[in-house]
Amino acid sequence: MVAGVSRRWFMSGAVLVAIAAPLLAPSPVLAAPPKPDTITIAGDDLAEPITVRSKPAPELFAAVLSQVSWLADAKGQTSSPKAGNLGPKYTVVVHVGEQAKQTYDLYPLAAGGPRAFRPAKQPDKRKTTNAWFYGRLTMSETLRATGVPLPEKPETLHGGIGGGERVFDEDTLNPGRDLDKLLGDLREVLLLNGAVVLVITLGLAGISLLVRRRTR
Template sequence: MVRRVSRLLGAAIGVMLVVLAPVSVAAAAPKPPPPGVDITGEGLTEPLRLRVETDAAHVTAVIDQVSWFAATGEASGPKAADLGPKYTVVVLAGDKAKQTFDLYPLAKGGPRAFRPAKQPDGRKARDGWFLGRLNMSETLRTAGVPLPRQVETVSGGVGGGERMIPEESLDPGRDLDEALGELQRLLLLNAGVVVTITIGLAGIALLIRRRTR
């Protein structure tokens, strides 16, 4: 009886060791180094160093500007004269540089980004141009880059940073007659659709009535 209990106890201890072993290994695994960002470019006399310990929101926002790019981009970008100021963003893991990108938040036609083939961590990449997020300029500005405020920039999204709503639609003195004319055309269109549907239903009802006679 004692031997049987000892065997069962030994088996239970063995099972516990097997179950807990991965947990111990996982607990002992080193934590990944915290992310960070270095930014250099026009108007910055020294690199702007952002670390997650002190600037978590800004680090996350800047990394979000470059983390979604596809494996390949456009082979060529805008003309140099249309790019505007350049800001080089280096994404770090701890003290080690992992990736680098050139951002052009004020490029003509909307923000642009360039990813060079040569990356600091040695990963394989291709030179590629990408459309930037609409809020690139504001993201960099709030992080500390000396850029003019873009009050008309839409938050997030991809593509140009120009006004999304036409200038004339923001004019409070817009011609009232034009607005009423558009409303009238819309009402006439709706009335036409209702009449068409009514005639169609009447025709179907008449056809069904004839067949049931």
């Protein structure tokens, strides 16, 4: 009887182990999502789209990808520029394998500095909004390196996300207005300093009068 009970306990334990084994086994490591490996660049002045792949040209591919990779989830930085100030448009499409994932319009010769546009309609069907951005200051030279027919324009400033420092039109700065503002600020400072000096003088005079009365 003892042998029968032990056998039943052994069988029950084996069944429990068999049931619990899949639950206790470590979950398989999730495979990393595939990375972009191809970029196409299309434009009105291009006979056919330019293709940049990661394997034969990893540095060039990374440079082009850096121009648009930060745009996916970023908030718009600027309102829609005037069409006449944008210059030529180049549509950059980022692919993973044969599947298009992201698309952006780049304007390397826009007045005031490069601009980038993210359309709400994306090839991977993700939800986003139309948005305009200040592009990186290296945009023109990066596109030119891929074969886009742009004038040589060596960049001396390296823009971070959103382009870093901005380049302004000549009309953006108004020397006369800035001088008037400077003079106005200087006048306010002088008046404030004069008021402070007057208060200090009156205070010292009052203290001196009080001391003189007490010493009599």
